[in-house]
Amino acid sequence: MLLSMKIDAPEETKSARKVVFHRVAENLYRLESSGGYYALLKKADKQFRRSLKTKDRKLAERRLAELRAQVGQLRITEDANASFAEIAKRWMDATKHTLKASSITRRETCIKNLTPYFEGVTIRNIQPQHCERWVTTRASEIAPQTMAHELNVMRAVFEYAINLGLMLSNPARHIKRKKVVTARIEIPTKEQFKKLLEAIRQSDGRADSKQKAKPGADLVELLAYSGCRLNEGTSIRWRDIDIEKNTLTVTGGERGTKNHEQRTIPMTFALRTLLLRLRDERHPRPEHFVSQIDSAKKCLHTACRNLSYPQFTHHDFRHFFATTCIESGVDIPTVSRWLGHKDGGALAMRVYGHLRTEHSLAAAMRVTF
Secondary structure, three states: OOEEEEEOOOHHHHOOOEEEEEEOOOOOOHHHHOEEEEEEEEOOEEEEEEEEOOOOOHHHHHHHHHEEEEEEEEOOOOOHOEEEEHHHHHHHHHHHHHHOHHHHHHHHHHHHHHHEEEHHEHHHHHHHHHHHHHHHHHHOOOOOOHHHHHHHHHHHHHHHHHHHHOOOOOOOOOOOOOOOOOOOOOOOHHHHHHHHHHHHHHOOOHOOOOOOOHHHHHHHHHHHHHHHHHHHHHHEEEEHEEEOOEEEOOOOOOOOOOOOEEEHHHHHHHHHHHHHHHHHHHOOOOOEEEOOOOOOOOHHHHHHOOOOOOOOHHHHHHHHOOOOOHOOOOOHHHHHHHHHOOOHHHHHHHHEEEEEEEEHHHHHHOOOO
C-alpha cells in the first residue's frame, strides 16, 4: 500500500504548494513534484533524512541499502555530542606518534584555525554548509598551500569520526582544492656557488672572523655535495662515513629523516674530498658531528647580500646538488634515491625536469639532424 506524507513549506514560501512524499517501500519515499527518491531512517530516536539523488527505483534501493549500512554503524553515544575540537584532539593523540615535530605543529595550527567554523555544532551535526563557510572565508585570507593543509586536516578528522561511528559521511568530501602554484626555485649557478663559499670564508677579512665563518662554509659545502636536508646534514656523525666503501649513511639523528628511513648514498668526489680535509684538520672521534654548527643562515645571508645574490637558503643547496647531478648525466630515478624520495623519481621529475637555462642551451647545440 502506498502512503504519503506532506511537509509544510518554509514560512517565507507559504504560498507554495505542499511538499508531498509518497512512501514506496520501507524507509523509501518518492517526491511527488520531481519523482526523486528520498530515504527516512531512524536509530535510537534520531531521524536521518537523505536525498538519494536519483529518479531510478533500482538505483534508489541500492543507495538506500548503503545508507542503512552506514546508519547501522553509527554509535548514538555521548561521543556523538563531542565538538570538532574534541574529536580533532583525539585524532591528534592517536596519530602524533607517527609524525615529526614539525608535522605535529602544522596540524595543531590547522586545527586551531578550523575550530571556529564548527563552534556550537556537535560532530554528528556538521554539514557541508559549515565546511563551505570555511572555504568562502579562508580562500581570500590564506595561501593555496596553507588552505590545502587545512583541508587535509579537516577531511582526516571527519574520516576519523566516521571510523568511530560518529558521522555518516564526510561533509568536506566534495570541497575542491585551490590550485597550488609551485614557486620558482632559485638555484645558485656553479659560479655563484664558488663565489659564495669564497665570500663566507673571507668574511670581513680579519683572521678571527675567518675562523668563525669557516664552519658555515663547511656546512654549505656539506649540503651542496651530499644533497642532505639541513637536519640530515647537521646530524651526520663521523661513524656514519665509510671511507673505504665511499658511502655516507644519512640517519637524520634523533629527529630522523623526513620519511623516517635511513639511506646510504655513494659519496661524490667533492664530498669525499671535503670530509677527508675536515678529518685531517680535526682528528674527530666517531661520535662527533661532522658539522660544528646547526645553521649557516647568518653567514649565508651576509654573503648573498654582499654579492647582490638572491637570498639562498640551506635547502637551495639540496636543489643545487640534484641539478648538478642531473646535468652531469645521472638519471633522475637515481638522483631521487640519493635525495631520499620514495616515489621512484616523480617528485624529482616535477622539480628538476627543467634544467638550468645554460645547460639546456648547451644541450641544444649538440643536437644534429
